[in-house]
Amino acid sequence: MSRTFDLVVIGAGSGGVRAARMAASYGAKTVIIEEYRVGGTCVIRGCVPKKLFVYASRFSDLFDVAQSFGWQVDARFDWPTLVANKDKEIARLEAAYTAGLEKPGVEIIHDRAVVTGPNSVRIVGTGEVLEAKHILIATGGHPKIPNIPGAELGISSNEAFDLKTLPHSILIEGGGYIAVEFATIFAGLGVHTTIIYRGDCLLRGFDEDMRHGLEAGLQTRGIKLIYQTTIASLKQQGADISVTFSDGVVAPFGAVMFATGRAPNVRGLGLETAGVELTHAGAIKVDKYSQTTTPSIYAVGDVTGRAALTPVAIREGWYFAETVFNNNPLAVDHSLIPTAVFAEPEIGVVGLTEIEAATHGNIDVYVARFRPMINTLSTKSDRMILKLITEADEGKVLGCHILGPGAAEMIQLVALPMAMNATKKDFDRTIALHPSAAEELVTFKAPTYRYRNGVKV
Ligand code: NDP
DSSP states (O other): OOEEEEEEEEEEEEOOOOOOOOHHHHTOEEEEESOOOOOOHHHHHSHHHHHHHHHHHHHHHHHHHHHGGGGGOOOOOOOOHHHHHHHHHHHHHHHHHHHHHTTTEEEEESSSSEEETTTTTTTTTTTOEEEEEEEEOOOOEEEEEOTTTTGGSSHHHHHHHHHOOOOOOOEEEEHHHHHHHHHHHHHHHHHHHEEESSSSSSSSSSHHHHHOOOOOOHHHHOOOEEESSOOEEEEETTTEEEEEEEOOEEEESSEEEEOOEEEEEOOOOOGGGGOOOOOSHHHHHHOSSSSSSTTTEEEEEGTTSSSHHHHHHHHHHHHHHHHHHHHHOOOOOOOOOEEEEEESSSSEEOOOOOOHEEEEEEEEEEEEEEEGGGGTTTOOOOOEEEEEEEETTBBBBBOOOOOOTTTHHHHHHHHHHHTTBBBHHHHHHSSSOOSSGGGGTTTTOOOEEEEEEEEEO
């Protein structure tokens, strides 16, 4: 006889784990099925190990600056030590996630699951069929690899975390978050790093000042940027990979990494059997309550193609549990999501870009550019950028964009007043904290420039 659950969750990543824990805490009989490791992309091979690697890579910048403060540094880097210590931390987090599920009574099944109908799921390994009042799909996404000859010789971010040795050089394809973050990591650890991007400036969709500031910062760190070009093919050449570019140029690299976007994990899940529809981009179609086109089936996180960010998946999982198991319908507001790019320089943004805001009405733009204080004793020429975009005449703050040290931490806090509809006047009432970079945000006097009727004046 098959077992019956109030909730069957497929995928133990950020969204699935949060939903399962909350549902169980509301008394739902819950099982979570995961074919890989508990924690999902973020914990196992995404945000967490990435940030640890970013910390590792930043020491080279700090060692440079240290000399200007009187320090003599003789530093050597050992990649296997970093990978081993990262693995230890990830194992600790996985255990914590597992304990967090077990505490409220969630059953964990380590296997693959297939949806066999609106209210049933089959465990592939054992063949067991589970009956479910509700099913939550939280299967995340996977790296997209271009379909080119020799693509199998390249790696994605999945493999980058566990390379046996650091390559002498790396070519990274893509111009998004993962490309620039990993370029920062590899370059900081001493690898000759090149980014190849099909567009003409990195981070499409970000504010132009952030894009150009990042470009300059990456180049200062020796990262080579090749634009309007793609990788046409890869071929093994001794220990190296010979890369042929779309313009016919051929060059060898120690490693090639694809950071060409991620796609939702929907294949082989049996969604069509249950009538779950996909969007044209191949993600699971959901309404504002994360309900799919099959009423008993919900989906949260990257598999829904809304915003592929951990805190968003967690919030979607939480609100799903509130809606379905606590009689408290809550819809996630996806309109004001702060986000950071942990490159060097770091970027933190929330709200509209200048170009977006200018199409929404009259706006004022305040921009500060300066050398971060930590660099002032050295010859480092990096500039920090803080940019505030507001409705005209000290109105509502519409966007904030920061490039430089501490940008992510700052933007998290700026997101709070913005969520409360703060105005420029509210920022002005706030007393500055000196000396800090963030004080610029509350000491802007006249706008740097304005847009009136869509025209920059
Ligand atoms: P992104 O979508 O950010 O970037 C993908 C890049 O690859 C784009 O520059 C895109 O070009 C390019 N690209 C796509 N297809 C091809 C192709 N066939 N050939 C050549 N280039 C191609 O994806 P990422 O993989 O960097 O990251 C995935 C998502 O994960 C992010 O969007 C983000 O939501 C999340 N993430 C968040 C992080 C954070 O919060 N710090 C860190 C890492 C990931 P084009 O610009 O022309 O489309």
